[in-house]
Amino acid sequence: MAQGASVSPNNLEAFWMPFTANRQFKANPRLLAGAKDMHYTSADGRRILDGTAGLWCVNAGHCRTRIVEAVARQVAEMDYAPAFQMGHPKSFELAARLAAMLPGDLDHVFFTNSGSEAVDTALKIALAYHRVRGEGGRTRLIGRERGYHGVGFGGISVGGIVSNRKMFGPMLAGVDHLPHTHDLARNAFTRGEPEHGAERADELERLVALHDASTIAAVIVEPVAGSTGVLVPPRGYLRRLREICDQHGILLIFDEVITGFGRLGSSFATEHFGVQPDMITVAKGISNGTVPMGAVFVRKGIYDAFMTGPEQVIELFHGYTYSAHPLACAASLATLDIYQEEGLFARARELSPYWENAVHSLKGTRNVIDIRNIGLVAGIELEPRPGAAGGRAYDALVKCFERGLLIRTTADIIALSPPLIVEKSHIDEMVDKLGGVLKEVA
Numbered sequence: 001m002a003q004g005a006s007v008s009p010n011n012l013e014a015f016w017m018p019f020t021a022n023r024q025f026k027a028n029p030r031l032l033a034g035a036k037d038m039h040y041t042s043a044d045g046r047r048i049l050d051g052t053a054g055l056w057c058v059n060a061g062h063c064r065t066r067i068v069e070a071v072a073r074q075v076a077e078m079d080y081a082p083a084f085q086m087g088h089p090k091s092f093e094l095a096a097r098l099a100a101m102l103p104g105d106l107d108h109v110f111f112t113n114s115g116s117e118a119v120d121t122a123l124k125i126a127l128a129y130h131r132v133r134g135e136g137g138r139t140r141l142i143g144r145e146r147g148y149h150g151v152g153f154g155g156i157s158v159g160g161i162v163s164n165r166k167m168f169g170p171m172l173a174g175v176d177h178l179p180h181t182h183d184l185a186r187n188a189f190t191r192g193e194p195e196h197g198a199e200r201a202d203e204l205e206r207l208v209a210l211h212d213a214s215t216i217a218a219v220i221v222e223p224v225a226g227s228t229g230v231l232v233p234p235r236g237y238l239r240r241l242r243e244i245c246d247q248h249g250i251l252l253i254f255d256e257v258i259t260g261f262g263r264l265g266s267s268f269a270t271e272h273f274g275v276q277p278d279m280i281t282v283a284k285g286i287s288n289g290t291v292p293m294g295a296v297f298v299r300k301g302i303y304d305a306f307m308t309g310p311e312q313v314i315e316l317f318h319g320y321t322y323s324a325h326p327l328a329c330a331a332s333l334a335t336l337d338i339y340q341e342e343g344l345f346a347r348a349r350e351l352s353p354y355w356e357n358a359v360h361s362l363k364g365t366r367n368v369i370d371i372r373n374i375g376l377v378a379g380i381e382l383e384p385r386p387g388a389a390g391g392r393a394y395d396a397l398v399k400c401f402e403r404g405l406l407i408r409t410t411a412d413i414i415a416l417s418p419p420l421i422v423e424k425s426h427i428d429e430m431v432d433k434l435g436g437v438l439k440e441v442a
């Protein structure tokens with residue numbers, strides 16, 4: 001540190017903030033200091049209604065006593081345990097509980113510390129799986145435009161967000177992309193799954209014809225694209241992707257980092273849409289955001305394909321120091337208890353019609369060009385200011401925060417995804433506050 005530089009907590013300089021306009025933020029910071037259930041407390045002591053479950057992760061609400069106590073007990077009992085060639089009971093218990101929540105033969109779990117790591121892990125498992133089966137030529141990975149799969153090199157390669165890609169060189173070789181499914185002209189103001197666009201899955205046939213199936217390892221998509229603005233899949237789209245993958249021996253990976261753990265009103269999107277992928281990546285809601293954790297759920301046939309060589313040989317050369325970290329496992333087990341005992345996924349499903357009506361009541365509000373929703377998520381798209389994309393939504397975020405509501409924005413799309421403990425009165429408050437703000441934002 002430079003001599004004489006301040007180390008007071010008020011010095012915001014040293015922290016290079018992620019995905020943030022650092023200079024803009026530091027000139028006018030928004031600091032959170034506490035949280036309980038549906039609310040944050042700002043550093044200046046105001047209550048902020050959490051319209052976004054943190055960053056789509058605090059599905060059971062904030063600082064839930066059961067989770068806090070489970071983590072506190074765990075840190076006192078055993079802070080850390082090596083993850084390689086050693087184990088601890090909670091990791092096995094957690095994997096078994098997660099496997100029991102999943103449909104079909106998605107019954108093995110690889111633990112990571114984030115969604116980005118889960119995505120990179122799934123992509124690596126896909127490549128290695130084909131190789132152990134003697135199809136090592138299948139190295140191509142297919143993502144989708146407007147996909148977000150975290151920020152590892154694998155994730156940005158299959159991801160489809162230009163700002164996340166353009167600075168970082170060639171990334172992974174041999175990646176191609178499906179077109180995104182967003183279609184304002186045909187689907188604006190759809191409630192739930194849009195009617196138009198399933199045929200965009202057929203683009204996978206085109207990529208297979210171009211590259212040949214024998215070169216393609218896997219397709220990865222978010223069942224509902226979250227970060228790029230709540231893009232709900234057109235009716236029949238995911239089923240069609242599954243069919244084409246099956247025809248050509250291509251693995252299908254659902255990135256459920258956002259859609260997992262009740263966001264859509266079911267445990268996972270795979271259940272909601274009745275389409276089973278070969279792997280699922282999760283994070284966020286797995287531990288209610290309390291301790292970082294991610295995971296990949298893998299079908300039995302994939303796991304089994306690795307369990308064929310000599311038993312003393314490591315089957316997959318992959319893992320993290322903190323895979324299945326004891327604190328994360330303790331947090332996740334307590335989180336799953338809450339989800340189950342409070343029936344939070346069913347609660348999300350039951351509330352979703354109320355949610356849908358509430359958010360769609362903003363139709364006709366100044367600059368609103370689309371509203372879309374599914375489960376307890378909504379996207380509200382604003383007409384961008386000419387030559388200043390993102391400005392309108394950012395102004396709305398600042399004003400909402402001033403008035404005690406946390407929203408999330410991406411370009412000119414506002415995303416709402418409250419904790420699943422949300423009450424109708426909170427939903428009303430969110431829509432009132434946001435509607436009031438939108439009327440004011442020029």
Ligand code: PXG
Binds near residue numbers: 117151256283
């Ligand atoms: N996949 C998906 C589908 C995600 O949404 C990741 C992977 C990466 O997870 P980690 O844990 O590495 O961040 C994500 C993360 C937003 C927002 O506001 C979304 C995410 C992260 C931060 C902000 O849209 N999603």
